[in-house]
Amino acid sequence: MRLALAAAVLLAAAPLPAAHSGSTLSDAAGPYDIALFSTPTAPAARGHARLVYAPSPFGVAVTADGRARYDVQITASALPAPSTLGAFSSYVAWEVTPDLSRWTRLGVVAKGTSTVGPAELNKFLLVITAEADSMPAAHAGPTVLHGTSPSGWLQSFLTHPLFRGVAP
Amino acid sequence: MTGRARAMWTEPLAAVLLLLPVASPAQQPSAPHASPTNPAPMHDMPGMSEHAMVMPIPMPAGMPMMPGLVGLAPGVTPFLPGAGLDLARLPAAKASAVVRLKNGDTLDLTATLVRRAIAGHAFAMYGYNGEVPGPLIRVPRNATIVVRFHNRIDLPSAVHWHGVRLDNRSDGAPGVTQEPVAPGADFIYRIHFPDAGIYWYHPHVREDVEQAMGLYGAMLVDSPDSDYYPPANRDAVLMLGDLLVNADSLIPFGREGPDFALMGRVGNVLLVNGEPDYALHVRRGEVVRFQLVNVSSSRTWNVSFGGAPMKLLAGDQSRFEREERVMSVVLAPAERYVVEVRFDRAGRVPLVNAVQAINHYQGEFVPEVDTLGMVTVDAAPVAPDYGRAFSTLGAHPDVSRDIDRYRGYFDRPPDKRLTLALATTALPLATVQFMSIDTAYYAPVEWVDGMPDMNWLSTSKQVRWVLRDDVTGKENMDIDWHVSAGSVVKLRIFNDPTSFHPMQHPIHLHGQRMLVVARDGVPSTNLVWKDTALIPVGATVDLLIDASNPGAWMLHCHIAEHLGSGMMAVLHVDPPAQGSGR
Numbered sequence A: 001m002r003l004a005l006a007a008a009v010l011l012a013a014a015p016l017p018a019a020h021s022g023s024t025l026s027d028a029a030g031p032y033d034i035a036l037f038s039t040p041t042a043p044a045a046r047g048h049a050r051l052v053y054a055p056s057p058f059g060v061a062v063t064a065d066g067r068a069r070y071d072v073q074i075t076a077s078a079l080p081a082p083s084t085l086g087a088f089s090s091y092v093a094w095e096v097t098p099d100l101s102r103w104t105r106l107g108v109v110a111k112g113t114s115t116v117g118p119a120e121l122n123k124f125l126l127v128i129t130a131e132a133d134s135m136p137a138a139h140a141g142p143t144v145l146h147g148t149s150p151s152g153w154l155q156s157f158l159t160h161p162l163f164r165g166v167a168p
Numbered sequence B: 001m002t003g004r005a006r007a008m009w010t011e012p013l014a015a016v017l018l019l020l021p022v023a024s025p026a027q028q029p030s031a032p033h034a035s036p037t038n039p040a041p042m043h044d045m046p047g048m049s050e051h052a053m054v055m056p057i058p059m060p061a062g063m064p065m066m067p068g069l070v071g072l073a074p075g076v077t078p079f080l081p082g083a084g085l086d087l088a089r090l091p092a093a094k095a096s097a098v099v100r101l102k103n104g105d106t107l108d109l110t111a112t113l114v115r116r117a118i119a120g121h122a123f124a125m126y127g128y129n130g131e132v133p134g135p136l137i138r139v140p141r142n143a144t145i146v147v148r149f150h151n152r153i154d155l156p157s158a159v160h161w162h163g164v165r166l167d168n169r170s171d172g173a174p175g176v177t178q179e180p181v182a183p184g185a186d187f188i189y190r191i192h193f194p195d196a197g198i199y200w201y202h203p204h205v206r207e208d209v210e211q212a213m214g215l216y217g218a219m220l221v222d223s224p225d226s227d228y229y230p231p232a233n234r235d236a237v238l239m240l241g242d243l244l245v246n247a248d249s250l251i252p253f254g255r256e257g258p259d260f261a262l263m264g265r266v267g268n269v270l271l272v273n274g275e276p277d278y279a280l281h282v283r284r285g286e287v288v289r290f291q292l293v294n295v296s297s298s299r300t301w302n303v304s305f306g307g308a309p310m311k312l313l314a315g316d317q318s319r320f321e322r323e324e325r326v327m328s329v330v331l332a333p334a335e336r337y338v339v340e341v342r343f344d345r346a347g348r349v350p351l352v353n354a355v356q357a358i359n360h361y362q363g364e365f366v367p368e369v370d371t372l373g374m375v376t377v378d379a380a381p382v383a384p385d386y387g388r389a390f391s392t393l394g395a396h397p398d399v400s401r402d403i404d405r406y407r408g409y410f411d412r413p414p415d416k417r418l419t420l421a422l423a424t425t426a427l428p429l430a431t432v433q434f435m436s437i438d439t440a441y442y443a444p445v446e447w448v449d450g451m452p453d454m455n456w457l458s459t460s461k462q463v464r465w466v467l468r469d470d471v472t473g474k475e476n477m478d479i480d481w482h483v484s485a486g487s488v489v490k491l492r493i494f495n496d497p498t499s500f501h502p503m504q505h506p507i508h509l510h511g512q513r514m515l516v517v518a519r520d521g522v523p524s525t526n527l528v529w530k531d532t533a534l535i536p537v538g539a540t541v542d543l544l545i546d547a548s549n550p551g552a553w554m555l556h557c558h559i560a561e562h563l564g565s566g567m568m569a570v571l572h573v574d575p576p577a578q579g580s581g582r
């Protein structure tokens, strides 16, 4: 089950972006890849994301309470011009809690590969929306791509945030 | 047992276990008599014992012992130092004393049994010269000292001078540079200190036992440059360790080899300089330079001082190129970092270790905060006040210039490649089932032991941690690398996240210095010379080794139980006159 899941995600991910000049890491691809899925707003859109360590002087990048901090390399293709979807000028990436209650702006997604972040939640949804400007105070526009952080895959139904508080 | 605010893991969901997939036989590649899907009866499993003393292991709140593991005990003979001795006849451990030595001086260092009182209980443990930590050896840079080591404990031992680029003969690595020092025997070490900074010494025989029981000490090497570090009102060495205790007893060790071989022995009593309640009194505005050393067997720490501003100065073997502000300090086993903290408000400031635990039953991350001690800040202001210097972030062009010689190597293809993996044999079925979902957490570091029952039962008979040479396929002590002195070696280490129970590994290289030049292809932007590098799960880390010191040098994981389960190789740095050999 786990292997099948991992294989599905790896297959969904397109070739990894070259991250370091003169050094190829593709043979040692890390696990922290996120497949992005399109929505009816932009059905042709394709994308994937990769979590890489945010800059840190230590062996891992973590917050003071121990959550891993990642920059997110987002590669998207076939995104229509935002203006074709309505009164929008930019695509913006968000880190969203699994219960959808909190949205944190990570940065602007442009053509090719954009690095945004850092993402600092243990589990999160990665959502890309069309917005009226590149620095929106809150998300308002339609979702064009979305995915789930790898640590969110393991989730028992009974403890899923969306089910909490619901009587059995 | 320390004052800890821990979220309770209160919703057991044993039903989930029924849904767990079973690991494929390939994940236990060398099981000779049983496969995970067709287990032999427990009494047939090598290393599993039903008649050894059963010592219930402390479990996290709300986490029951796995039904399939109840009644089992690790297949090693339980062993505790000083068992059966009259505790009252053992000398009480003393606090570490500073021993200032100059070039040519000699120190006698004796390992003995001592009595320690921890959290209200008395235990027979070990100390150097009756002290825990052992004497703080303070020397000027470029000094050479002689240490006469006397082993007066009940196990063979040897002393490794961690991080010091010394003469190979004094490296204290039994099996590579010397024979173990038998109980009652002695050994003479000659130690030269070429680099300023904070170092430490510890046994290199069964460190899962000897180090955990108290055999560790710090070495401060002073630079001749009085401005080496920015000014501070005081220095404090903090050796961060832990101890595994259940009720009023220590959990025994394995006589024939380590238990807790999977995750390493993660203690439930957190210790600073051997004590569970660190206390420091300072004045308002005081700048304290903390020299942090992780002496625990397995635990990676994430420490901070209640939000007080921190400035990072140095790592294992040098200052950073640039000082920088940090919110916390992450230390894997054997790593050191030097930070300054300014206490600018009167009151009590907790020293905390704040991490994310994993609830393996529910697939949840759980915040865990342990208070290691308290800094009490007086209202009276300190003099002199170094606030202005503290607010400045210095740069160290001399460090950058030293590194400049190596920058041309940063982007070259790796000379050597290692993959970190795990091979297991005949673990209990319940353990195999539970662990087979572990890769789904995607936690780069396991900060706490979330499954102590499984971990405890795993011994070095069943668990073999692996360093695998990607080119030759050779593993661990078969690797036998040779390079000539003066080589610069780019080593790429990949911690395979798809292996069975992947885990972070702090990889330590003896006798040389190295730079972490990139992680996951992202170049480091503020470099520091290191001897130990944390390789998180899934990470690909590029190390640049300045292989300048001839000799046979160990390269190993510094999690004591991983080392005890095979995770080591030897790098031969051949003198130039002899050629590179192979």
Ligand SMILES: [Cu+2]
Residues within 6 Å of the ligand: B465, B504, B505, B506, B557, B558, B559, B562, B563, B567
């Ligand atoms: Cu390890």
